[in-house]
Amino acid sequence: MVVSVLKKTFQSDYAKVFLLCLLTSGLMFLPSIIINKGLFTLVGDFNYQQIPFNMLSNSSIKHGDIFWSWATDLGSNFIGSYSFYTLGSPFFWLSLLFPASFFPYIIGPMLMLKYCVAGITAFGFMKRYVSDKHYAAMGALLYAFSGFSVVNLMFNHFQDVIALFPLLLAGLDKLVEDRKLGWFAAAVALNATLNFFFFMGEAVFLILYYCVRFLAEDFRKYIRALPKCLLEGALGLGMACFLFLPAVLFTAQNPRLNAFLYGPSALTFDGARYLEIIKAFLMPADLMPYQSAIYDSDFTSSGAYLPLFGPVLVIAMMIGERKSWMTRITVLSLAMAFVPLLNSLFYMLNASYYARWFYMPVLIMALMSAVVLEKRNEITIKKGLLITSLTTALLAVFLLYYPWSPSEKSAVFHPDLFLVYLGVALAGLAATYYLVWRFKDSRHWTAMTLAALVLFSAGLGLFNIEVTNSVYSYQSGSNIYNTLIKTGRILNTILPKSEDYRVGISDDGSNLPMVSNKPTVNSFTSMVNGSIFKFYSSLDDPREVKTIIPDSYFGLQPLLSERFYIDTAQNRNDYLYAQFNNGTNTVYIYENKNVLPIGFTYDYYMTTKQFNMIPAEDRHLVLLKAVVLSPKEISQVKNFLLPIPVSQLTSISSGNYLQDVRARASEASTYFHRDPRGFTSKIRADSEKYAFFSVPYDQGWSATVNGLPVKILNADGFMIVPVNEGNNTIRFNYQTPGLTAGLFISLLSLAVCSGWVYSGKKFRKRLSNPLHETPGLERTSG
Template sequence: MLSNRRFQNIILNKYVITGLLCFSLALLSLLLFIIQGDGFFIVRDDFNEQQIPFTIGLHQSILDSGLSGFSWCVDLGTSTLQAFSFYELGSPFFWLSMLFPAHLFPYFVAWIYIIKYTVAGIFAFAFLKRFIIDEKWAILGAVLYAFSGFSTVNLMYYHFHDVIALFPLLLIGLEILIEKKDCRLFIFSVFLNAFLNYFFFIGETIFLIVYYLFRFSRKDLKAMAGEIARCLTSAIVGVGMSAILFIPSILYIMQNTRSKSDFSTEGLFNNLRYILFNLKGLILPAESMPDMSAIFPSKFYSTAAYLPMIGLVLVMAYIIKNRDWLSRLLIFCLIGAFWPLIGNAFFLYMDVQNRWWHAFVLIMALASCKVLEDLSSYKKPIKIGIVINALLIVFLFIMVCYIFKDPEGASTLYAPKRFIIYTAVSLIGISITNIVINAFNGNYKLFIGCISAFAVATTSLTLYVYRANGTNVASYKEIYDLATQIQLPDDQYRINNASNVVSMVSNSSGFSLFTSTDSVGITTFETLFDYKDAVNGLNKNTYPGLAELLGGRYYLATEPTGNNIVATYSSNGITYFMEETEACPIGFKVDNYITENQLKDIPVENRAIALMQAAVVSNSDSSALEYIEQAQDLDLETSVSELVARAQANSVSNFYKDGKGFVCTSNFKEDSVVYFSVPYDSGWYATIDSKHADIIESGGMMLLKIPAGNHDIEFNYVTPGYKLGLLISLICFLIFITICIVSKKRHPSSH
C-alpha cells in the first residue's frame, strides 16, 4: 500500500491536479446532457450522422478485416483505411473505445469526450509549465486551452478533439529537441500526430515551422542549420513510423477529387463579413455551427478561439508590453486570423475553415499565463487590454445590430436574444477579470475558480444550443436501435437507405452518402451522372433504374406496401418492415458495352437504364472486351422490371462478401463479361479458379471476363500503399527504438 506521504505527493502533483480539474469541468459541462438522454449522448448533425456511425462502422470493420480491408457499410463500399483515417482510425481514443461493444458507443462517448478534455489539459500544462516559474498558472492556462472556443465550437466534430488533446506534445518535443538535443519525444509526437490525422498534421507541421522561426531564429545560422537538420531527420523518422496509415492516406487524397480545393481570390482578400465573423470568434464564446446568432446563419467553420472569461485581455496586455518572440508570434497569428493569405497557408490554401486555431489558442494561453504570473509588471497594459477588448465587443455589437447587412441588404442578426447573451457573457467576463486583478490583486484561487465557472458555462451554453435546435434524442435513438437489429438476407443486394446510421450501425451494404472520404471509384461513378459534391454522395434514387442497378433491393417501411416482407423490427414501440423490391444483383452478366462518350450523349435521367443494358468503359479499355459487342441502339424505353429480371437471370451464384473482399461462382454457357457494382480501385486482386484475372474498370465499378463453364471467382482487397506503409513503419520503429536506446545513455534524466 502507498504511504500517506507518497499518496499526498501524488494528489498534490500538478499533473494530477490539472487532470482532475479538467475532468471535473468536462463532466460538469456534459453531465446534464448525459442525464437527459439516460446515458445516450448525441449532439447534432455531423456528430449524430457521422461521428457516431463512423466510429461504430470502423469498429466493426476492424473486427472484420483489420486495417487494410474493405468496409461495405460506407456508401457502395470503400477501403477501411481510406474511409476512416481522417476520422478516428489512428486515434488512441478510438482504440480505447474498442474495449467496449460497438453498439454501446453512444452510451460511453460522452465519457471519452471527458477523457479528451482531460488529456488536452494535461498536455497543455506540460507545455505551458516550461515557460512559467510558478506552475499553478500553467494549470490555469491548461483550462483556458482545453475549454477554449475552439474546443466548444467543435463539439459537433468529435474527432477534432483528438487533435486538440495531442497537439501540445509536438511543441514540447520540439522544445526538448532544441534545448537538450534529445529527439525522442519529438519523434514520438510527430508519429502520434501524423498517425492521428493526416489533414490536421499538415497544418500542424507548417505551424511548427512558424513556431521554430519565431522561437529559435538567431544570427548563428550554422547552429540553426544543425537544429533544422536534426528536426527534419527526426520528423522523417516520426512520419515514417506512421506510414502504415500516412502513405495510403496521402495516395488516396491525391486521387480524391472531393479533397481538392481551388485557390481563389477570396483566399487572398476577405470581405468585411468574414472579418466580423472571425472577430466574433476571437472575442465572443463559441456558437453552434448550424445555428448561429449573427453574421452567418450557419457556418461549418472552426472559427472560435475565445479564452474563457478573459477573452483577449491578457493577450493584448502581453503584446503591448513585450517585443519578444512570443509577442511577434501572437501578432503573426492575429494577422493570419484575419488575412487568409497567411491563415490558409497552414493548409496549403485548401478550404481550411480556420482549423489551425487550436495552435493559436495554445499560444494565447501561454501569453495569458505569463501575464498573470507577473501581474505587477502588467497593470497598465492590462487596463489597455480591457479597454481594447471591450471596444471590440461594442464595435461588433453595433456593426451586427445596426450597420452591417448581407449582400442583399438583409440583417445579419438572426437570433437577437442569443447574440445579446453571448455579448453579455463576454462583457461580464472581462469585467470580472478587471475586478479579480485590481480588487483582489489577481488572487489565484479566485481567478481559476472564475475561469473554471466560465469554462463550464460557455461549454454548456453552446452544447445546449447545439442540442436545442435540431436534436431529438428519442427519434434518433429509435433509428439507432432499429439499425442494431438489421441484418440483410442476401449478400448480393444492398439496403436502399441513405442514412449512415442505418448502414454503419447495422454494418450493412447500403447507400449511405454523408461522407467525403468514400472510394474514388464511387466519385468516378457519380461523374457518369454529372454529379460532384465535396461532402454528400449521389442519392441513388435520383434517376430511374439507378437504385436497381446498384442492388438496392431492401428498404424499410412503417406500413406494409404489398411487397414481400423479409423481416420485422420493433423500435420505440413502432414496428418497422424490411421489404424487398426489384433490383439487380451485385454481380451479373452483360452482353454489350458503350464508351463513356456514348453514355454522356444520353440524357442523364436515362443513363442508369442504359447501364443496365451495357457496361460503360473508357475508349482505351473497349478493345479488351472481345467477349461482348459494342451496343449500337439501346432501348431506353425498356422497363426497369424487365431489365432487372434479365440481370437476375444472368447473376453469378453463391455470392458472399466480407471485409477482405467477395467470392462467387459462375456457370455461363459461353464466355462472358460480368459487371460488379463494387467500387474499383487498384487494391483489388481477382482470381478465377485461383488464377489471376484482369479487372476492367467500368465507370468506377468493375468488369471481369469469365470463361464458359463452372468457375470459382474471388476478389481480394488490400488498401493501396498499405504494404509499403507497413514496411516503412516497421523499419522506422526499429530506428526509433535504436535512437531511444542510444539516447537513454546520453540523456539519462531527460523527460
C-alpha cells in the first residue's frame, strides 16, 4: 500500500514540477554549498540580517521570549519586529527543527525548497489556462526562477512571498469560476500571516486582477460573485489577525512610512529609473550591491526577466491577443510601474521607490509565455522577437556609449559583467527563435524546452551566486560563521552573567548581539520600536535602517548602560576586558568603567523646548542631568521632580560628565533581572522622585512599584515611573499590543469561515440530489 501511494505521488503533475524545480535549484545552489562545506552565505543583508534574524527568532521562541526582544536595538516588541521577517513564514517554523546555530547550514536547502514551492503554487494557478500541463510546468519554472527571484536572493524572506503568492490568484479563481468555498479565504489567511506588508500590496493587485480578469470580461455575471469574494477576503484577513494586527500596530509607529510623494515627483521618475525598469524586463537580474550599469548599487528589487524567453512571448501575446485579460493586466501593470504614485500603491504610498511588487505581474507574464508556447502555431512570435531584440540592442548601445556625465563615459560601471548579462539575453533570444519558431514542431520539443529552461535558469542563478561570492570574498561562509556564530558563542562565555548592561559593537551592521542574544545599543534593522526613532531624532541624529551612535556622543554610553564595546581593532586608550581570536579576526572587548546600570533616578526635568535649544553636539551630556519631558508629562511630575536650574543648562561641558554620572549612580538599580514577561529592578531613593529606564516606551508596558500599579510616562522615548522614599521594587510587564484582540478575531473568523464552508457544502449537496425516493412508492416511467 505504501509503495502504491508513493508511486501515485511521484506520478502526479505536482511531484514532477517539484522535481523539476528541485533539479534547477540544486544546480543553482549546491556548488556554493559544497564549496563552503555546507554553509550558504551571500552578502550584506543576507549575512547580517537574514541569518541573525532567524537565529534570534529561533532561540527566542524556544526560550519563551516571545514578547520583548532585548537583543533588538535598545529593545523592541518581538512579534512586531519579526513578523515582517520570520514569524509568519512556514519555512521559518520548519527551521525550528534545528538548533539556531545550524541556520547558516539549513538556509541553502531552505531556499531550494522555497523555489520548489513557488513552482508548485504557480503550476496550480496556471494549469487552468492551458490544456497540456507541460506548458503550465514551463510557466511555473519561468515564475519561480524569474529575475525578481534572483535579484532578491539576499532577501531570504522575499522568497517566502514569491512562493505563496500564486495561491491568492488560484484561490480567487476557484471561488469565482468553480464556486468552491474556503480556498480563497485560506489563501488570504496564509499570505496575510506570511508577511503583512507585502500582503497590502497584494491586495491592490487582487483588486486589479478581479476587475480585469472578471468584471471586464462579463460584468453582469461576475459582479454577483463580489460579495462572496469580499466575505472570504475579510474572513481570511480576520484569521490572520493573531499576527497581522500586532504587526500593523507596531509598524504604524515607523517614521519611514510617513514619507509621501508630492508634486511632479508623483508623476515622473528621473531618466535613470526608467532605464532601470526597462533593463529589468529585458536583461537578467544584476547584483543588488554591485550593479553592472545605471546604478552602482540598487536595492529596489528591480528584476522581472523571464529566463530564456525574456519578454518575447509576452509581447507576442500582447500583439496577437490584445483583448485577452492577461494582456490588459500586463499593460496596466507596466503603466503603474512607470508612474511613481501608482507604483507606490503597492508600497503603502511610500515616497521611496521600490519594485518589490514585480513578482505579481511576473506571474501573469509567465502564464502568458506558457499560453504562447502552447499556441505557438497560432500566435506568431516574429514581432515579439523583433521588438525585444531591437529594444535590447538600443538599450545596450545607449548604456555602453552615451556619456553618463562629464566625468563618466558611459552608464556601464562593470563592462565584463554587463557584457555577460547582455550576452545571456541575446543567447536567450537566439534560443527562443530556434525553439519557438524554427523547430517548434520538433518531435522532442517538450523535453528540449524543459531542459533548456532548467539549464538556463540554474545557470543564471549560479552565475549571480558565484559572482557575489567572488566580489565579496571577505564575506565567505567561513568568515561569516566565525564573525557571527563562533564570536557570539565565545562572547556568551566571556561576558558577565549580570543583566543590567548592554554591549556596543564597532560593526554597526553585523547584528552580532542578536546571535549572542545580548542587550545592545546597535542594530541593523528598520523594524524597531517607534520610540527609538523618536529618541535619535531628538538628538538631531535621525535613525534609518541602522543605529549608528557617533563617537562624540560619549554621554550615551552611561545613559544607555553600554558597559562593553566589541571591536576588531586594538585601542590602547580603553580598558581591555578580554580578547580572543574567532578564526578570522582578533576580537577585543573593552569595558567602560563609568557605566550606569539599567535603571536610575533623576532629581530634575527639562522641557522638550529647553532640550531642543541646546546645541545638538551637547544634548548627550545634558541627558545625564535631567529627564526630558513634554508639557503633558510635566504636569504629572511636579510633586516629584524639580525643573532643572538655568545654571545647569549653561554649564554643559565634558568636565562635568563624571560628576553627573556619579550623581545618577548614587541611586541606581542594585538588582536588575529580565524574564520572558518583562523585568524587575530594585532602587533605593532618598525621596519621592522618578526612576528612569533606558527601555523604549511602548503601550504594551505596565508597571508596579512595591506591588502598587503606577503610570508609565514617556520621557523622550524611554520610560520613567514614580518611586517612593526608601527601598523600591519596580516591576515592568509587557503584553504585545493587539495580540489578545488579534487572537480573538482570528478564532472568531475561523469559526465563521468553517460554518461558511460547511453550509456551502450542505447546500451544494442538496442541489446535486434534488429528488429523494419516498418509502413505499415506486417511480414509474411513462
